[in-house]
Amino acid sequence: MSRVIVLFAMLALLCATAVAQRSNTQAADSVAIKQAVLDFAEGYYSGDVARMERAISQDINRCTPRDLPQTGRTAPTYSTYSGLIENTRAKVGALDDTARHITVQILDIDNDVANTKLISASFVDYHQLIKLDNQWKIINGLSSPGTSLPPRMKDFKPEDERAAIERTALDYFAGLYATDAKRLELTINPEFSKISLVPLQQTGKTSLRRQRAEAAIENALAHVGKQDEEYRDFSARIIDITDGLAVVRADAMVSYEFLQIYKSGGQWRILNSIAKPRTDFTTAQAMTVIAGDLMPDFTLPIYGGGEYTLSKYRGKNVLLVFPRGWLGTTWCTYCPYQYLELEKRIRESDLKAKYNLEVAFVLPYNTDRVKDWLEKFPEAMTTLENVKNPQPQPPTGSQQADYAAWARKAFPIRFSVKKDDPHTLIPVLADEKRTLSHQLKIFSSFWDGVSSEQNRATVLVIDKKGVLQFKYVGQMTEDRPSVDYILDFISRLK
Numbered sequence: 001m002s003r004v005i006v007l008f009a010m011l012a013l014l015c016a017t018a019v020a021q022r023s024n025t026q027a028a029d030s031v032a033i034k035q036a037v038l039d040f041a042e043g044y045y046s047g048d049v050a051r052m053e054r055a056i057s058q059d060i061n062r063c064t065p066r067d068l069p070q071t072g073r074t075a076p077t078y079s080t081y082s083g084l085i086e087n088t089r090a091k092v093g094a095l096d097d098t099a100r101h102i103t104v105q106i107l108d109i110d111n112d113v114a115n116t117k118l119i120s121a122s123f124v125d126y127h128q129l130i131k132l133d134n135q136w137k138i139i140n141g142l143s144s145p146g147t148s149l150p151p152r153m154k155d156f157k158p159e160d161e162r163a164a165i166e167r168t169a170l171d172y173f174a175g176l177y178a179t180d181a182k183r184l185e186l187t188i189n190p191e192f193s194k195i196s197l198v199p200l201q202q203t204g205k206t207s208l209r210r211q212r213a214e215a216a217i218e219n220a221l222a223h224v225g226k227q228d229e230e231y232r233d234f235s236a237r238i239i240d241i242t243d244g245l246a247v248v249r250a251d252a253m254v255s256y257e258f259l260q261i262y263k264s265g266g267q268w269r270i271l272n273s274i275a276k277p278r279t280d281f282t283t284a285q286a287m288t289v290i291a292g293d294l295m296p297d298f299t300l301p302i303y304g305g306g307e308y309t310l311s312k313y314r315g316k317n318v319l320l321v322f323p324r325g326w327l328g329t330t331w332c333t334y335c336p337y338q339y340l341e342l343e344k345r346i347r348e349s350d351l352k353a354k355y356n357l358e359v360a361f362v363l364p365y366n367t368d369r370v371k372d373w374l375e376k377f378p379e380a381m382t383t384l385e386n387v388k389n390p391q392p393q394p395p396t397g398s399q400q401a402d403y404a405a406w407a408r409k410a411f412p413i414r415f416s417v418k419k420d421d422p423h424t425l426i427p428v429l430a431d432e433k434r435t436l437s438h439q440l441k442i443f444s445s446f447w448d449g450v451s452s453e454q455n456r457a458t459v460l461v462i463d464k465k466g467v468l469q470f471k472y473v474g475q476m477t478e479d480r481p482s483v484d485y486i487l488d489f490i491s492r493l494k
Contacts, residue, residue, distance in 0.1 A: 029136070030106055033114045033129055036136045037104045040127070041120050044084070045100050047091035052084060055138055057130070059208055060084070061193050062141030063271055064123075065244070065262045067152065074264035076191060076271070079141070093122055101147055107239050107247060108258070112197065112206075113274050115247050115258055117240055121148040126240070126247050126260055128274055130197065132206055139195060139208070140272040142260040144243040151243045153263070158241035161263070168268040169236035169250040169259055177227045177234075177252060181220040187270055188213050194257070194273040227253075230288075230441035233434070254278050288441040295460070295468045298436050300362070300429040303370040308360060308429050311466065317490050318462040319359045322442060323373075324474075326365070328452035331373055333387070334480075335457070336380045339426060340415045341483050346425050355490050356464070359426050364443055364455050366432040374428065377417045384411055406478070442473060459486065463493050 036055045043051030062079040079087075087093065105117040112131040118124065124147070128140035144152045168187050175183030192213035199206050219225060231253050239247040244263040249256060260272040289295055299309040310318065321342075323335035342359055345351045352358065363370050388407045394400035437443035442456045457474035459481060470489055474480050 026109065029109055029114070029131070032136045033106055033109065033116060034104050036129060036138060037116050037118050037127055038102065040125075040138055041100070041102050041104075041118055044088050044093050045095045045102075045120075045122075047088055047094055049085060049089050052088040056081060056084060057132075057137040057139045059210070060139060060141065061272060062125075062138075062143060063191075063262075064143040065152070065264060067264075072265060074262075076189065078191075079143075095121060099148075105240075108249070110258075110276070113258060113276065115239060117242070117247075120146050122146040124242060124245075126242075126245055128258060128260065128272060130195075130208075130274070140193075140260060140274070142245050142262060142271060144245055153244040156243055161241060161246070161268075162238055165238055165241065165246045165248060165261060165268055166236045168261060168270065169248045170234050172259070172270055173234040173250055173252050174232065175220065176216070177225065177232050178229070179220040179223040179226040181217050184217055184220050186267075188216065189262075189264075189269045189271045192216065192270055192273070194275055196275045229444055229446070230438070233438040235433075251278075288439070289460075289468055289471070291468050291471045293468055294466055295462045296439065298439075300431055300436065301367065303367050303374075303428040303430055304424065306427075308427055310462070313358045314466055315464050317355060317357045317464060317493060318460075319357060319486065319490070320458075320460040320462070321359070321361045322437070322440075322455045322458035322460075323361060323363065324457045325363055325373070325454040326369075326452050327450050327454065331376050331380060332454075332457075333380050333383045334411070336373075336377045337384060337411050337413075337415070338480070338483065339423075340377065340381075340417065341413060343423065343425050344413070344415075345483070351487075355487060357490060360429055361426060362429045362431050362436065362455075364431045364434045364437045364453065367430045370428050370430050374421075374423050375419045377415075377421070377423075378419055381415045381417055385414065410478075410482075448476065461486065461490060461493075469493060 039051040039055035042048065043055060058081045060079070060081050062084070064077045064079070065074045066077050067074050099121055101119070101121045103119040105119070107115040107117055114129040114136065116127045116129065118127060124144050126142045127138045129136045130139050171183055172187040174180065175187060190213050194211045194216070196209045196211070197206050198209050233253050234251065236248055236250045239249060246261045246268070248259045248261060250259055255275055255277050257273045257275045259270050261268050261270050295310065297309065297311045299307050302308050321338060323339070324332040325335070326332075339361055342351070346359070363373060365373070384407070388404055388411065390400060390404055394404065431437050434443045437455050440458065442458045443453075444456060445451065445453055447454060447456060457480055459470070459472040460468060461470035463469045470486070472481055
């Protein structure tokens, strides 16, 4: 027992030491990052060339967007390494200590990459810094007028811009990984520059690789780096916004980028980026769930209140249905029928008790969209009845007549449903962030000839032990398994 106690004590000491070392490293990095930004600002204002040289990388790409009242367009002005050094030497921007009003904010530190915000009298800069040879250097900059000058954009309201900024970042990734050159051209500045840090095993050093707009667009035209749509799972987080400038972190499945974005002519464009690989990405994340394997657990909000956690239903069979959803201009006509049929059977025959079953539907939308889906059931059923019984009656043997006959056979029940019917027997889960839909690789923005955010129609049956026993992913309306088929399958589960 004493040996075990000693072992645990040693492990605890090692863990505490590792945490302390990480904390010390982060603290040291914070001090060094702040000092580099102060060297940039104070070096420039005081004419101290040595401080400016310490602060900036020789590969620095610093841009000041200047709006031209004559045309309403924006002319980016760039400061090079030599330009910053020589302007500092010439004391072009010299100011007394009391007039500088310097504040440094560290916005984000990600190991060897940092984002900062420098506020001062003559300029406000977003800086991207990288750690090379154990030294922090400013590599990218995006600048606007300082606190002693009029703002670049009058009446600029950051909160009003958040949606547009996030959309720009997401569209950029969509263009990048779908290799859509036109989409890229709409989101990146013609002088866009992306940095990738490349470790060199031969020397232990890190080199920088820049990719410009032309290379990004040419790669897209050649479909270099294209990913299947199922793997295009993107997110964007705004780090900071000020005066027509923004810093954003955008995540894809295998990489992420820190973006510097500015507004020009009413549009947000990406100027600078630092790209890094996702080290937390695993093979399991790249694989969808396979019949015969344990179904991954998940928790999603239920429309109307509460949460649905799959693992809470161990000991029961679980039927998960993913309707197709929105078709760009309307909801899928046939998807509500399966919900209403299951709802009818639960209400009339104690279906859940008979099959030891829990049922849930999943839509890749927020609760407002789920509400709209449920409220549109009457319209969908009216449309379905018109498909089953078209007026005027089509000629016997025509394609329309044959399709109507198929619809009457596939959807025999005529439902009388109202907009405000509660639909509480079967929970509808709001997969707003598409976490589960992306994991199952069923979310698509283009399917069956329709451009829309939608799921491929999918049915999953999970047994009492949590193992996926049945998996259907649909390609068309006609091949969806019937409720009778699904229930017969469930009845034969052990």
